[in-house]
Amino acid sequence: MKVYNTLSRKKEEFVPLNEGKVKMYVCGPTVYNFIHIGNARPMIVFDTVRRYMEYKGYEVNFVSNFTDVDDKIIKKAVEEGVSAQEISQRYINECKKDMSDMNVKPATTHPLATQEIDGMLKMIGSLMEKGFAYAVEDGTVYFRTRKFEEYGKLSHKNLDDLQAGHRSIKVTGEDKEDSLDFVLWKPKKEGEPYWESPWCKGRPGWHIECSVMAKKYLGDEIDIHAGGEDLIFPHHENEIAQSEACNGKIFAKYWLHNGFLNIDNKKMSKSEGNFFTVREIGEKYDLQVLRFFMLSAHYRSPLNFSAELMDAASSGLERIHNAAENLRHLSKNTDLQSMADEERELWKGSDVFVEKFEKAMDDDFNTADAISAIFEYVKYCNTNVKQESSQELLDSLYQRMEQLCDVLGIILAKEEVLDEEIERLIAERQAARKEKNFARADEIRAILSDKGIVLEDTREGVKWKRV
RNA sequence: GGCGCAGUAGCCAAGUGGUAAGGCAUGGGUCUGCAACACCCUGAUUCACCGGUUCAAAUCCGGUCUGCGCCUCCA
Numbered sequence: 001m002k003v004y005n006t007l008s009r010k011k012e013e014f015v016p017l018n019e020g021k022v023k024m025y026v027c028g029p030t031v032y033n034f035i036h037i038g039n040a041r042p043m044i045v046f047d048t049v050r051r052y053m054e055y056k057g058y059e060v061n062f063v064s065n066f067t068d069v070d071d072k073i074i075k076k077a078v079e080e081g082v083s084a085q086e087i088s089q090r091y092i093n094e095c096k097k098d099m100s101d102m103n104v105k106p107a108t109t110h111p112l113a114t115q116e117i118d119g120m121l122k123m124i125g126s127l128m129e130k131g132f133a134y135a136v137e138d139g140t141v142y143f144r145t146r147k148f149e150e151y152g153k154l155s156h157k158n159l160d161d162l163q164a165g166h167r168s169i170k171v172t173g174e175d176k177e178d179s180l181d182f183v184l185w186k187p188k189k190e191g192e193p194y195w196e197s198p199w200c201k202g203r204p205g206w207h208i209e210c211s212v213m214a215k216k217y218l219g220d221e222i223d224i225h226a227g228g229e230d231l232i233f234p235h236h237e238n239e240i241a242q243s244e245a246c247n248g249k250i251f252a253k254y255w256l257h258n259g260f261l262n263i264d265n266k267k268m269s270k271s272e273g274n275f276f277t278v279r280e281i282g283e284k285y286d287l288q289v290l291r292f293f294m295l296s297a298h299y300r301s302p303l304n305f306s307a308e309l310m311d312a313a314s315s316g317l318e319r320i321h322n323a324a325e326n327l328r329h330l331s332k333n334t335d336l337q338s339m340a341d342e343e344r345e346l347w348k349g350s351d352v353f354v355e356k357f358e359k360a361m362d363d364d365f366n367t368a369d370a371i372s373a374i375f376e377y378v379k380y381c382n383t384n385v386k387q388e389s390s391q392e393l394l395d396s397l398y399q400r401m402e403q404l405c406d407v408l409g410i411i412l413a414k415e416e417v418l419d420e421e422i423e424r425l426i427a428e429r430q431a432a433r434k435e436k437n438f439a440r441a442d443e444i445r446a447i448l449s450d451k452g453i454v455l456e457d458t459r460e461g462v463k464w465k466r467v
Numbered sequence: 468g469g470c471g472c473a474g475u476a477g478c479c480a481a482g483u484g485g486u487a488a489g490g491c492a493u494g495g496g497u498c499u500g501c502a503a504c505a506c507c508c509u510g511a512u513u514c515a516c517c518g519g520u521u522c523a524a525a526u527c528c529g530g531u532c533u534g535c536g537c538c539u540c541c542a
Binding site for chain 2: 009027028029030035036038039040041042043067070071072155156157158161162182183205206207227228229230231232233234235238257258259260261262265266267268269293296297298300301302304308309311312313314315316318319322323325326356360366368369371372373374375376379382383433436438441442445454455456457458459463
């Protein structure tokens with residue numbers, strides 16, 4: 001399996017620190033509002049990475065934090081006249097609901113920044129002892145960036161260029177030793193939540209949170225650290241500086257970053273008016289469609305979002321669902337149990353699609369190519385399966401489809417129980433059709449359509465599905 | 468200014484040296500009471516442009532154009 005490592009800017013063979021195990025940390029959202037569809041991309045993409053790792057037999061320890069103390073949360077709390085904790089807890093719950101609707105698995109651990117203050121104080125203290133941090137008069141603690149010689153190795157930045165850039169836009173932090181230095185701990189302002197520390201009553205800087213949570217739940221050395229590409233600098237660069245300066249070990253072996261989601265080829269932003277929450281999209285589409293859409297491009301490429309593209313994704317996903325439904329339907333109605341000899345050949349013939357799927361995923365999680373393998377598999381099933389197929393073949397093909405789709409987090413609709421009313425109407429319609437009373441047949445179809453039930457008359461009988 | 472990404476059919480998108488996957492949409496057909504599903508056929512002499520390397524390039528090198536991102540605690 002090869003993964004693209006931002007650190008080396010190359011695809012590298014994936015070799016875990018401990019055989020059979022993967023330690024993975026993904027930077028989570030700041031919870032001050034509903035998550036937007038840009039937040040959804042890393043969630044979906046790295047959930048898929050995790051699922052594929054698990055498919056390959058790795059035991060994955062997946063940690064993703066919630067940043068629950070931050071200027072924006074405090075601002076929102078002040079606006080509503082409630083506590084910051086109330087805001088963060090509310091949006092953590094909403095975020096978890098969205099994740100569930102997108103079929104993103106819960107992390108092994110979802111740590112909260114506010115629950116990890118002790119660890120942060122400890123790490124900051126350790127950095128001070130080692131000379132990597134210093135406190136100034138008002139109690140702010142800074143990281144001494146230039147002392148960490150490898151600073152810039154992830155974003156491949158030259159410190160002097162950075163310095164030049166900073167000088168021209170420098171507005172605050174005049175008390176820093178160097179404009180590159182960043183905050184580890186900052187004093188509270190009036191009315192803000194705070195914690196006691198040796199330097200001042202205050203709260204942690206953003207970067208220290210992730211370093212500490214990764215260390216606590218995964219250890220000093222982890223396999224994969226992931227997030228949006230905008231986090232490369234400064235967030236991840238700073239995490240490396242903090243963790244490696246403190247622990248004296250390489251922090252993360254592989255750094256994975258997803259590309260941005262654009263709306264109409266522009267960056268999504270509230271001021272542009274092209275801002276969508278996952279919740280809003282969920283009102284128009286099943287979030288499975290959003291997931292399928294996001295996986296239709298490579299995770300490192302920029303991805304454009306539009307209603308047309310979502311509709312196209314929806315049609316494509318439906319094709320897969322139809323094929324699955326067809327297999328289920330045939331299996332339920334067939335009289336034949338075991339595979340015949342020619343069916344064994346057919347079954348064996350479907351191995352190539354699994355191989356293609358795995359090859360694509362092994363190549364830096366090429367989900368677009370993996371999806372094409374699923375489509376080819378779908379066609380193979382549609383073409384080769386018939387009413388006289390055995391249950392064993394049908395079920396085998398179905399399970400294989402389910403297995404591949406599960407890696408991508410695509411759920412093939414479960415068998416649902418028919419209401420007796422619906423069943424009765426379908427039977428009545430069948431009788432009407434037999435008598436060539438098509439007016440009544442169409443009427444019944446319209447009635448069911450209003451209830452969200454779509455009927456399809458096929459050679460193999462009447463199929464129905466909820467839409 | 469520094470660093471980086473991208474440009475493949477109407478749309479989306481794989482393919483990174485061996486002669487252009489897949490999906491959506493379109494049009495035609497089979498099936499069908501109709502519809503839907505499914506299946507068959509329909510598509511790039513060509514991969515932004517110009518040079519170069521090579522027996523061979525969408526793929527490698529140089530240049531040009533266009534779009535975009537980061538360098539601001541924005542995923």
